[in-house]
Amino acid sequence: MTQQPAHQAEIEALCRRAREASLRTADLSTATKDAWLERAAERLEAAKTRILAENARDVTAAERAGLAAPLVRRLVLEGDKWRDMVAGLRDVARLPDPVGEISELRVRPNGLRVGRMRIPLGVIAIIYESRPNVTVDAAALCVKAGNAVILRGGSEAIHSNIALADELRGAAAEVGVPEDAVGIFRTTDRTALQPLLAADRFVDLLIPRGGPALVRMVRQESSIPVIAHDEGVCHVFLDESADLEMARAIVRDSKIRQMAVCNGLETLLCHRKAARSLLPAVLKALHEEGVEIRGCAETREVFPDAVAADASDFGKEFLDRILAVHVVADLDEAIDHIERHGSDHTEVIVTESYRSAQAFLRRVNSSTVGVNCSTAFADGYRLGLGAEIGISTSRIHAYGPMGLEGLTTRKFVLYGEGQLRE
């Protein structure tokens, strides 16, 4: 007898039920899906005390286990996070439903009318860590886009996740959405991930949200398509013509508005001809706010408070009060540096030159490329998507901040009157 991983039957059944549910969610009316979102918000509010008690169990256990303080903070659902999570459900209800939209409808020479209709992807599995609010955010977006979702959160948030998901499922049953449109892992057994990764008959897309190790493991072990949301090594390039005040403000906002976010600035590049005029003022402000500057030799010449960067500092995601700084010969060298060290997340040029701006926008093929703005705009809400399930740094299907549209695809629809090929 071959040995089966624990929970194999349980997880397979979860996936199969999600597949069956997805056939029904694909054809739900917008009104029904929005009623579910509104009802889910109401139920969360009504169950708040109970859910926060479950959340407190997770937080206490994490503290006892000696989890680092920032990780414990991610677990906590109280306060702003609770309010944002519940408001998020109502926000998603107000977003336009992408399903059924027909675009590019054109008439062929033979009179056949050909269009593209937006449809759900089917079953989407989200593999995430720590933050229990992802349970609610991800389910809301996936189901609004007509999909069924399978949620596999971190073991440290298991009580919170189950409490939240059960309210979402309860709301579903009330309004005519299949309960199994929201599937949740009820085990924290690590081996239970394997049957999910193997469920290619039932699952259309895996979205791992976590570190590079998680993403690599998921890609390697599963033949299901993966859209990864992993690290961001974002660059700002100060061009020769950059305005000093703008450069200082953009670098500051990109670096220290929030530190532990994937759209935060990690490496600052500066045109050699502007190093002396720009870097001292730009870096001084940061340094005074406690940011460690790790500079190349030329950086340290113009800003002696910098410590020496070593090669591994370029391309590193610090997520902390550290900034790598490199002086480059020109725009070409900046683009080349980004190609070699970047992570295809977000890059910004600060410039007054039309030519440099156009070249940077055209030639840098990261998922978000900007001129004269903060890297912090790489965010689905800020870019006008209405919501965000994550930020993809791989070019297949979705690239950059990914909203409802990224959770759908398009089929061809043909309106004929008896047309034949022959």
Place this chain on the structure above:
Amino acid sequence: MTQQPAHQAEIEALCRRAREASLRTADLSTATKDAWLERAAERLEAAKTRILAENARDVTAAERAGLAAPLVRRLVLEGDKWRDMVAGLRDVARLPDPVGEISELRVRPNGLRVGRMRIPLGVIAIIYESRPNVTVDAAALCVKAGNAVILRGGSEAIHSNIALADELRGAAAEVGVPEDAVGIFRTTDRTALQPLLAADRFVDLLIPRGGPALVRMVRQESSIPVIAHDEGVCHVFLDESADLEMARAIVRDSKIRQMAVCNGLETLLCHRKAARSLLPAVLKALHEEGVEIRGCAETREVFPDAVAADASDFGKEFLDRILAVHVVADLDEAIDHIERHGSDHTEVIVTESYRSAQAFLRRVNSSTVGVNCSTAFADGYRLGLGAEIGISTSRIHAYGPMGLEGLTTRKFVLYGEGQLRE
């Protein structure tokens, strides 16, 4: 010492050179790419005698090896296939260049202008069998969309493929396109596929074009994203209200215009209330043209020339003069049958009912869904894409016939004036 597959270093170098080339092809002007296509067409014409001699070596070897006649025919480059292949290059030159197109440019409340710019995917590897014209067709589309391509054709076509690719590379060198934008496997060693499947640092997308076994193997062995072009189990559903003449013509065109194509009809479904009025006439015409009818019990009642279908005939891709026929209770049962047995390729309803047409278009989520037309329109040219690299039956990235646009992605471009998040 661990043993390396033969050709590991060679294939890795091929992939690395393609990656480097892709950084340059991404920024080529449309004029340069089109000059390459025109020059490649001229060079193929000039080298026709030599290329056809290489092709004859492949054909002779295949015949000696006892390859089946239809497979040998796929190898042959002479005649119409040669003409279409060369004309195809010039057709692709005339297609609009998708790269650089900006869409959905909108102004955010803070004045930031946010758009989506279409960009190449990077490096695309095509794994194909038999038909050497794919070498030219695939390279033309991939490079026109700004990508580098790696071509791994079947061993039986190796001399043809190398002769063709070398002209494409020669044309590239002449007009300023990197030669390595067109990379080709020069070995027929089967183990040489492994280093390609492992080259996730260099290759952005794998497109296997072949049977389900090839597709499954590629999906399982590689962590690179895969867009599969495999089988088509297409259905036509004759609704209660279908017009008899239209039904007969659409079924005939879908089934016997061409037999061995993925958009050919494999299973005919018929509404029970119309079985007696439609099936005898529709099936008689096919049967007289030599198509074997494999029917369910109800089909055989109204059309006694049918042989008994067994369960495995439903969902089978015959690619031959065989048609499975099933009588269903109603539209719901037809849709359910398609969900259980279909391959997400192409399904058509023949109906005069507005309600049935709308429901079928909305609820059947195959990649191409039509009303009152032949299944044979599931083809990039016929649907107006201008060209086709294949037909995807998986929902991630591209779904259905895939043209130039499917070989690209979109990045976010931000035009700012100093905007900050804070």
